[in-house]
Every structure is written in structure tokens, then in C-alpha cells.
Amino acid sequence: MDIAIQVLEIVAPVFLLGLVGFGWVKAGHDYRVDFVTRMSFSISVPALLFTALAKAELDPDAFARLAGASLIAYLAAGLGLWAMLRAAGLSTRTWLAPLTFGNTGNVGIPVAMFAFGETGLAQAAVIFAVMACLSFTAGVWIVSGGGSPKEAAKQPIFYGAALGLVFALTGWELPLFLMRSLELAGQMAIPLMLVTLGVSVARLTVSGVGPAIVLSLLRIAVCGAAGWLGAWALGVDLSGTHALILQMIMPIAVTSYLMAERYAAEPERVAGAVVVSTLVAVLTIPIALALMLPDAGI
Template sequence: MNLALTVLNISAPVFILAAVGFAWVKLGFEYRVEFVTRICMTLAVPCLIFVALMKTQIDPEALAALTLASLVAYTLVAIVFLVIIKLFKLDIQTFLAPLVFGNTGNLGLPLAMFAFGEIGLGYAVVVFAVMAILSFTIGIWLVSGGGSLTKVIQEPLVAATLLGGLFLWHGWETPVFMTNALELIGQMAIPMMLITLGVAVARLETKAMNLAIVLSIAKAVVCAAAGWWAAVWFGLEPVAAAVLILQISTPVAVTSYMLAVKYGAEAQPVAGLVVASTVLSVVTLPLILAFVI
């Protein structure tokens, strides 16, 4: 009973905020996703990442191990789904990137913070940063046929990650007034991302959901297993292992749908994956939390 209540206390705020965004759109109110997404990804999230890394008390060696474990976990997930896509003769350009890269920002960061506090957020930021770099290189290459290292470096969240890592490595800190300002800006990120997630899901049009449901179940199982295996292989301490499994297991990100639209992949199947995996995560993420807590 206590475990169930703990999991509910951690996961409920995440889904309640997403439900607020969903209901907001269904009630007919205006919500400019492009503006909110831009202010999140260019200002709020980079500030959140930088401050989280700068203030974290995690040992640099532990962060290095988590980074390597994240890379291995994503590689395992990519290999498994490449085989599945080939077996079922699906389109690699459409399906592979969404099935590999999850919603580590909108869902993973708040869940890690609610479950494990500031140290959990610090670990989650590392996995999120690994995912973002892979997504902006390999992910875009898969969807569009061409990635760019320049684009990666220019992304504010990547720059914030590198700068935060530098401050963490050297033990530097910004002046108190600057830290407080950056922290305040970063605090906007999580509620805005969760509400935007609900808005985006409410606006998606989906067809042929059967395939999306099957692939979403497969994604939940494969990702959780890959995260667990990588955590064991690298001997991660319990909180780092839990955060890795949680982050790798997050559902398909709404940004996957946006990238599919932008680069000419089949958008409707990706939209179906977003909706199916997000709805499924209402069950799977609490189960994973119950397992790792």
C-alpha cells in the first residue's frame, strides 16, 4: 500500500499537468505550441540543465559511467527495433527514430525529480542530453537523410549541457543572483513541457492504431530491458540505474511527430505511436517506478 501511494504521488502530478493541457485544447482555448516550445527549448530547458549540472553533487566518474550506459542502452534499443522493422517490412525512415528516442524531457525529467529529488534530476539531465545529441544527429539523419554537427552545437540545450558539464568538472559556480535567476527561469520548463505535451496529444489525428499499440507495447518492454541491462553491465548505483531505466522507457516524444512532418516521413503512423505510447505510459511508467524504487 505504501509503495502504491508513493508511485501515485510521483506519477500523478505529471499526468495531471498533461491532462490540463489536453482539456485546455478540448475546451477550445487558444494555446500556441510553437511559441511555448521555442521558449522552453531555447531558454527554460537550457537553464534547467545548466543549473542542475552545476549544482549536482554527483561524482564525475559516476556521470561518465551513466553517459556510457545511456549510449549502450540506446544502441541496444536501436538494434532490436531495426531487426523488428526489417522483419515486419516497415519503413525505417518513419519508425526507427520514434521507437528509439523517448520523451526524456517532458516526462523523464519531472518523473526523475519527483521520484529522486535533485540528484535524480541531475542523472536525468545526463540521459536527456545523450538522447538530445543522438536525436539531433542520428535521429535527424534517419528521418531526413542528413544530419549536421553544426546544428547540434548550435542547439541551446546542447550548449547548456556542455557548459554545465564544464562547471561541474571544475567545481565552478555562477554568482548567487545569477544562479537564482537561471534557476527561476528553469523552473518554468517542467510545467510548460507537461502542459504542452497534453496540448500536442489532443491535437494529433491518428489512424490505424492497431500497429501503433503493438509497437508501443514492444517499445516499453525493449526499452526497460535495455536500460536495466546497461545499468547492470556498468554497475550503476541504485538511483542512477533507476533513472536510466525510467528515462530509456519514456514513450514516443511529440517532437518525433514534428520531425516526421518537417522532413517528409509518414506523419500519421508516428502520431499514432505518440498517442498509443503516451496513453500506455500511464500504466507502464508507474510499474517501472514501483520496480526501481
């Protein structure tokens, strides 16, 4: 019963804020997703990543291992999912990037923070930064047939995470007024991302529910195993292993639909998968947390 309560305390705020956004749209109110998303990923999320990492007491070796393990995990997940899609006769251009790069931002970061505190937040930030770099390079290349490392270099979240790691590892400190300003900006990120997730899900059209459920469950198995493999390969500690597996099994991101829409990669089917995988996550994330929390000693 104690574990059930702990899990509820972790996931309830995440899904309740998502429901706020969902209900807001269904009530007929306006919500400019493009504006909020641009503000979040240009200002509040980079600020959150910077402050979370800059304040963390980092073991350089542990976080280097976690970053390397994240890279291995995403490469292993991509290969496993590519083989699965080829065997099923499904389009890798449509499905490989959405299935590989989950919603580590809108959902993964708040879940990690609520579950594992400041340490979990810092670990999730490292994994999110690795995922974002891969998504804006390899992910764009898969969907569009072209891509460039310059895409990742244009993203403020990359610099927020990189500078946060530099400050943490060197012991540098910003003036207090500036750090507090960044902390305030970062505090906007999580509620904005969760409400926007709910808004986006409310506006998507669900199609192909059956196949989407199968794909959602298969990606959880493949990505979860890839997360464990990456952590095992580099000897990541238990808390880092939990953080990596948890991030890897996050649902398909709304940005995958936006990318599919931009490059005409079956956006309707991807939209359905986003909605279905998010609903599946309502069950799978609590199950994963229930398995992890006893080992974490929380």
C-alpha cells in the same frame, strides 16, 4: 499500499498538468505550441539542465559511466528496434527514430525529479543530453536521409548540460543573482513541457491504434532491456540504473511527429503512435516505479 501512494504522488502531477493542456485545447482556447516550445528549449530547459547539474554533488566517475551507459543503451535499442522493424516489414525511416528516442524531456525529467529528487533530476539531465545529441544527428539522418553533427551543436540544451557538468566538476560558482535568475527560468521548464505535451496530444489525430499499441509495448521491452544492458556494461550504480531504464521506457516524443511531418515520413501514423504510447505510459510508468522504489530505499 505505501508504494501505491508513493507512485501516485510521483505520476499524478505529471499527468494532471498534461490534462490541463489537453483540456485547454478541447475548451477551444488558443495555445501557440511553436512559441512555447521554442522558449522552453531555448531558455527554460537549458537553464534547468545547467542549474540541476551545477548544484549536484557529482561523482565524476559515476556520471561518466552514466553518460557512456546512455550511449550504449541508445545504440543497443536502435539495433534491436531496427531488427524488429525489418522482421515485421515496417519502414525503418518512419519508425526507427521515434521508437528509439523517447520523451525524456517532457515526461522523463519531471518523473525522475519527483521519484528520485535532485539526484534523479541530475541523472535524467545527463541522459537527456545524450539522447538530444543523438536525436539531432542520427535521428535526423534516419528520418531525412541526411544530417550533421552541427545540428546538435546548434541546440542550447547541449550547452546548458555541458556547462552544468563543467561547473559541477570544477566547483565553479556563478554570482548568486545570476544563479537565482537561471533557477527561476528553469522552474518554468517542467510545467511548460507538461502542459505543452497535453496540448500537442489533444491536437493529434489517432490512427492505426492496434499496431501502435503493439509497437509501444515492444519498444518498452526493447528499450528497457537496452537501458539495463548499458548500465550493466559500465557498472552503473543502482540509482543510475533506475534512472536510465526509466528514461529509456518513456513514450514516443511529440517531436518525432514534428520531424515526420517535416520530412514526409508517414506523419499520420507517427502521430497516432505518439498518442497511444503516451496513454500506454499512464500504466507502464507507475508499474516501473513500483518495481524500482522498494530497491531505491525510498
